[in-house]
Amino acid sequence: MTRCEADSDDPLTDFLRREMAFSGVSKAVHVAGAGSAVIVMPEMPGISPDVARFARWVRDAGFTVYMPSLFGTDGAFPTVDLGTSVVKRACVSKEFRAFAGGGTSPVVNWLRALARRAHDECGGPGVGVVGMCFTGNFALTMTLEPAVIAPVVNHPSLPLDDPAGLELSPADAAAIRERFERDDLRALGYRFDSDRWCTGQRFAAYAALLGERFDGRVVSGAAAKTAPPPFFRDIVGTPHSVVTAHLVNEEGHPTIRARDEIITFLLSRLAVDPGGRGSSGR
DSSP, rough: OOOOOTTTTTTTSSSEEEEEEEEETEEEEEEEESSSEEOOBBBBTTSSSHHHHHHHHHHHOOOEEEEOSSSSSSSOOOOHHHHHHHHHHHHOOOOOOOOOOOOOOTHHHHHHHHHHHHHHHHSSEEEEEEEEEGGTTTHHHHGGTTEEEEEEESSSSSTOTTTTTOOOHHHHHHHHHHHHHHTTOOEEEEETTTTTTOOOHHHHHHHHHHHHGGGEEEEOOGOSSSSSOIIIIIIIOOSTTTTTOOOOOSTTTTHHHHHHHHHHHHHHHHBTTTSBBBOOOO
């Protein structure tokens, strides 16, 4: 596993950088590993060293990781200045719906196409998706792509101005509920109990939409890393990123248990049995 210092940029040299275009829109995607595909989406302010570390853990568990560049500078350590500028640009971007009333973010259409391509390339029963922060809810909306069968919703922060909102159009919400019932899907979610950007109201809204098919798990904010990178310390200002910036890399720690539970969930849904079917029953 390639590592970088905690306070420096990550060169991402153990990933293959690919330009992937769908519907005329091209984005960089960092790919590594073998096995069923898992799309690991970045949190604000981009593919940080902590996001890349999580992607490597997923890769090393036996998956092909696709890590799309959606905003920010790939591999950059999240400073205050960098993070602030990225957030400002993303909030006015046509690709994202950062505030209530905007419905589903248009970038999800590109991400669904990425999931189809990843499934075609890797095979297996389907694709896993892990969203975080700004992309947290994308893991749910991507399930309207039939290839996606294992969504993980980590500390979803959108819409920024509605703690009970889900950044979904009514039509997409209804279609997602129907798909979860029809294909027996489950969604796994994580948040810190003291997170101001992803509150209990948001997880309650997920539960209202999906019922017991949403497994929302809450970690004590007291367990969060006390000295995260500057963007998270000074701008986010609250325990937020359970398996990345606020993770404490110590055996048995609650955030490491969350990481392991996510990987176990992905393995349980995406494993291929000798008959060629995934354990999800698809």
